[in-house]
């Protein structure tokens with residue numbers, strides 16, 4: 001008797017607690033060191049491209065090292081590309097010979113990584129590209145209907161394999177559901193038979209979260225390379241590269257790597273919108289992750305070890321910051337003011353309708369003085385002039401109830417200090 005599918009609120013609970021995941025883009029394309037779209041961008045014929053598999057041995061592949069990198073970053077889940085648009089599977093498939101198990105490497109990297117990730121305490125997500133550039137029917141479905149049909153059959157068969165052969169999978173991360181001609185009108189969910197596909201995914205993995213890239217909305221929105229909150233109650237996750245947005249796979253010369261402060265600010269901003277941040281690494285052809293990526297992740301993990309209570313399980317807050325500090329996150333009656341730009345020895349937050357009991361700087365544990373004035377002005381003072389942490393600081397403010405914003409029926413009253421506690 002198949003397990004019943006738990007309600008959305010139950011399925012998404014761990015995801016809201018997690019807030020931070022590590023994305024991994026790895027495949028034959030890493031050999032070119034020019035990103036994951038190289039086959040199409042450079043119009044490399046399929047037969048020529050397929051020959052790469054003969055030298056894709058990935059001698060230094062170490063699944064536990066990848067998992068340890070994610071865990072050290074403070075990530076709580078990980079998503080790996082099981083097969084990208086190039087069609088090469090990092091897993092053993094009965095419906096394709098173009099796999100890492102059947103070519104030079106002779107390894108099922110997906111299986112090794114899923115096991116290692118679980119051992120490291122991480123939830124496991126599988127990225128799967130529905131499109132496969134090797135099929136003419138993807139580019140010209142009318143002209144090559146048999147190829148188009150075979151492509152869809154491959155997708156259904158391989159998703160079934162991924163949902164059956166690798167234990168408990170927590171996220172089905174589809175990609176490549178769009179039409180080759182970027183024809184928005186094309187009902188690609190019909191082309192992929194997405195309802196049938198996702199019904200089977202949920203039958204095989206009843207607790208799973210499915211993203212919105214098979215042509216149907218399903219469970220999760222996936223803004224790419226920017227942080228944009230979905231409406232309250234809808235799960236969402238920003239995915240982002242550390243380097244330029246032009247590539248997710250390994251790019252040897254990738255000069256514009258985001259700084260740790262920038263990466264932390266994206267994570268905090270996502271958490272403030274009750275969303276997640278899925279940060280990408282693109283391993284090198286030998287299977288190692290470059291130090292520019294591992295070092296940034298390690299620094300994020302160090303920050304999270306002191307400030308994670310403001311991020312993991314975060315809720316939205318209506319409180320404004322009223323200054324250039326940064327966004328609030330919240331947990332019940334506790335607000336976390338995430339400070340991107342340290343204001344000096346005092347911080348003033350306007351329109352706080354709820355009584356504040358205590359304010360503490362998470363980096364140092366220092367308790368600050370607080371006073372609440374007209375118009376709900378909350379003044380936190382006695383703080384150090386210089387930022388306690390060089391990147392992002394968090395001031396934890398405990399309120400006597402859920403922190404609310406003071407209404408301003410007459411928006412001019414603050415001019416004469418007439419506004420008061422509501």
Ligand code: JFZ
Pocket residue numbers: 036037175176178224239248
């Ligand atoms: C897709 C992939 O093409 C890319 O290689 C990477 O895997 C990323 C996470 O997902 O990127 C997209 C997806 C959608 C659009 C553009 C790039 N789009 O709709 O314009």
